[in-house]
Amino acid sequence: MKRLLIIGMTTIMMACESQKVEDFHFDEMTYSTSETVFKLFAPSEARCIVVVGEDSVIMEKTDIPVEEGAIWTATVKGDLQGSTYQFVVDGQASPGVFAKAVTVNGQKGVILDLRNTDPEGWADDAAFRKSVLEGRNYQDWIVYEMHHRDFSVAKPGAEYPGKFLALTEPWAIDHLTELGINAVHILPSYDYGSVDETRIDSCPQYNWGYDPVNYNVPEGSYSTDPFTPELRIREFKQMVQALHKAGIAVVLDVVYNHTYDIDHSNFQRTFPDYYYRKTADGQYSNGSGCGNETASEKPMMRQFMIESVKYWINEYHIDGFRFDLMGIHDIETMKAIRAAVNDIDPSIFIYGEGWSAGSCAVPAEQLAMKANMRQMMGIAAFCDDMRDALRGPFSDDTKGAFLAGIPGMEESLKAGIAGMVEHPQVDYAQVNYSQEPYAKEPTQMIAYVSCHDDMCLTDRLKCSIPALAPKTENAQPSTSYSQLIKLDLLAQTAVFTSQGVPFMLCGEELLRTKQGVHNSFESPDSINQIDWGNKEHFPQVFDYYKRLIALRRHHPAFRLGKADLVRQHLEFLSGEDCLVAFRLKDNAGGDEWKNIIVILNANSTPRKVSIPEGEYTIVCANGRIDEQGLGQVKGNSVTAEQQSALILHD
Numbered sequence: 044m045k046r047l048l049i050i051g052m053t054t055i056m057m058a059c060e061s062q063k064v065e066d067f068h069f070d071e072m073t074y075s076t077s078e079t080v081f082k083l084f085a086p087s088e089a090r091c092i093v094v095v096g097e098d099s100v101i102m103e104k105t106d107i108p109v110e111e112g113a114i115w116t117a118t119v120k121g122d123l124q125g126s127t128y129q130f131v132v133d134g135q136a137s138p139g140v141f142a143k144a145v146t147v148n149g150q151k152g153v154i155l156d157l158r159n160t161d162p163e164g165w166a167d168d169a170a171f172r173k174s175v176l177e178g179r180n181y182q183d184w185i186v187y188e189m190h191h192r193d194f195s196v197a198k199p200g201a202e203y204p205g206k207f208l209a210l211t212e213p214w215a216i217d218h219l220t221e222l223g224i225n226a227v228h229i230l231p232s233y234d235y236g237s238v239d240e241t242r243i244d245s246c247p248q249y250n251w252g253y254d255p256v257n258y259n260v261p262e263g264s265y266s267t268d269p270f271t272p273e274l275r276i277r278e279f280k281q282m283v284q285a286l287h288k289a290g291i292a293v294v295l296d297v298v299y300n301h302t303y304d305i306d307h308s309n310f311q312r313t314f315p316d317y318y319y320r321k322t323a324d325g326q327y328s329n330g331s332g333c334g335n336e337t338a339s340e341k342p343m344m345r346q347f348m349i350e351s352v353k354y355w356i357n358e359y360h361i362d363g364f365r366f367d368l369m370g371i372h373d374i375e376t377m378k379a380i381r382a383a384v385n386d387i388d389p390s391i392f393i394y395g396e397g398w399s400a401g402s403c404a405v406p407a408e409q410l411a412m413k414a415n416m417r418q419m420m421g422i423a424a425f426c427d428d429m430r431d432a433l434r435g436p437f438s439d440d441t442k443g444a445f446l447a448g449i450p451g452m453e454e455s456l457k458a459g460i461a462g463m464v465e466h467p468q469v470d471y472a473q474v475n476y477s478q479e480p481y482a483k484e485p486t487q488m489i490a491y492v493s494c495h496d497d498m499c500l501t502d503r504l505k506c507s508i509p510a511l512a513p514k515t516e517n518a519q520p521s522t523s524y525s526q527l528i529k530l531d532l533l534a535q536t537a538v539f540t541s542q543g544v545p546f547m548l549c550g551e552e553l554l555r556t557k558q559g560v561h562n563s564f565e566s567p568d569s570i571n572q573i574d575w576g577n578k579e580h581f582p583q584v585f586d587y588y589k590r591l592i593a594l595r596r597h598h599p600a601f602r603l604g605k606a607d608l609v610r611q612h613l614e615f616l617s618g619e620d621c622l623v624a625f626r627l628k629d630n631a632g633g634d635e636w637k638n639i640i641v642i643l644n645a646n647s648t649p650r651k652v653s654i655p656e657g658e659y660t661i662v663c664a665n666g667r668i669d670e671q672g673l674g675q676v677k678g679n680s681v682t683a684e685q686q687s688a689l690i691l692h693d
Contacts, residue, residue: 091129332400397424429459
């Protein structure tokens with residue numbers, strides 16, 4: 044039997060003129076051993092109750108002025124550690140919008156002393172984290188995107204398959220450090236709605252997690268026990284701690300642009316319609332393609348996003364953020380987030396998708412679209428120009444481009460290699476999507492050819508290049524993988540020698556396949572899981588990726604970081620059909636190699652390329668990389684083999 048109590052209510056009096064939205068903090072539950080204070084942003088005329096365990100406590104409206112609503116508060120005396128709570132606003136129950144611990148499936152908030160969730164040595168993680176980020180500029184990041192289940196659920200001998208703790212296991216850390224990446228981008232890892240945490244072990248379920256419920260609590264299905272609220276928090280921290288000790292930064296994929304649905308969302312249940320945009324005719328705007336879009340331009344939604352990002356940094360030691368459909372958010376909010384993060388640590392990296400999935404209820408010129416990136420310094424956007432120049436358009440899996448030997452995308456590839464900055468040798472009138480440079484600095488561009496949200500690279504190559512397609516169901520490609528591997532390695536060479544920030548999908552180093560599924564967001568493990576046997580089946584692929592990443596890390600010429608330096612040192616040598624060649628000249632970036640020449644030949648035949656007269660050492664050719672040298676060449680021309688990269692230096 045629930046009891047209705049009116050106890051420990053506190054009214055906070057503040058002068059209207061001194062209170063600003065940014066002064067309000069979404070600490071909806073503040074715990075101490077003597078009392079717990081509850082606070083909620085809700086409509087001014089609402090009836091607000093907080094249910095603590097079995098007791099209902101009436102909340103009181105404060106005199107704190109906030110935009111379009113009110114702050115409600117209640118204080119409950121005693122040590123409530125471990126108790127559950129829910130806010131009830133005009134009969135609608137939720138754990139609030141900023142719960143930090145929840146019960147299974149996120150239905151109720153849980154009162155915890157978060158210091159009790161810290162793993163052993165967590166206080167020391169600050170030093171490890173500092174060593175990870177210290178001296179690292181944005182151009183130095185090498186990002187590896189992964190989904191928890193993809194990465195570990197099929198790994199033989201994994202102790203925690205599909206869980207946060209898999210990334211604490213030696214095999215996982217060893218693989219990542221051997222590959223050479225220095226940041227993992229984990230797909231949404233907050234509490235999301237499409238997986239039933241009560242059945243995850245008896246009935247395995249899969250989803251990418253782009254259906255947010257509780258934005259500030261780790262997802263329970265990735266913990267070893269979703270029924271124990273503190274465990275998901277502790278295990279997430281253990282994961283971060285292990286990666287930091289290995290020198291690897293952690294990027295969190297955040298999805299503030301929409302919620303799982305509207306009617307059941309915590310936003311809607313605490314303050315109906317405040318957090319969402321509507322069209323002129325009163326319908327919910329759907330720029331996300333998921334039925335709704337949030338209103339980042341509203342002061343309290345903006346404040347929520349800022350505080351959420353800061354909370355993940357301060358409580359979980361997160362090093363970077365990837366904003367899903369960043370083009371739905373307004374420019375001013377993204378700039379405010381960057382400023383707030385700078386106050387903590389300016390080396391924390393922020394990037395996102397510079398587009399939306401549909402039209403938004405805010406003019407495009409006010410949104411964080413790719414075309415507006417020059418207004419948002421310190422924030423990067425994915426470069427679909429380069430991606431689609433290499434493998435073909437997102438809209439049609441069967442169409443190829445540069446890698447398929449189809450001419451016309453050379454200028455788009457050159458723009459990507461230059462980091463999408465202004466360059467005298469790039470004609471943006473010929474670039475596929477961006478008709479002008481969208482990046483002021485090359486660190487505002489994410490260079491990639493594949494990510495979770497599309498076919499993986501090998502599947503796209505098979506689908507768009509008839510010679511690579513299996514002739515019958517379950518048959519192997521007719522080329523016995525040799526041509527497939529050549530094009531795969533060529534694609535990634537373009538990515539990792541570009542001046543943007545390189546990004547790769549987990550498993551591409553193992554010639555990953557998702558059996559041709561384009562949108563595998565709810566496909567089973569059998570489609571999404573990594574086949575770890577490929578590390579033995581295709582050792583040349585992993586070796587090439589490893590050496591390619593090392594080449595970039597060892598040579599600052601590939602990551603100049605400044606547009607002026609790119610224009611000064613990057614010179615394109617050729618732009619003939621399906622071939623792009625460029626030189627990084629004059630000890631670019633202080634590199635020990637005076638001049639580096641990169642030739643990307645996607646043609647089905649060798650191509651002779653004119654180069655400055657000199658004596659050169661070949662370090663990449665025919666699918667092999669060796670920085671010590673693969674041979675010598677002398678003269679003013681060189682031949683690049685078909686469907687491969689050639690890299691040499693003098």
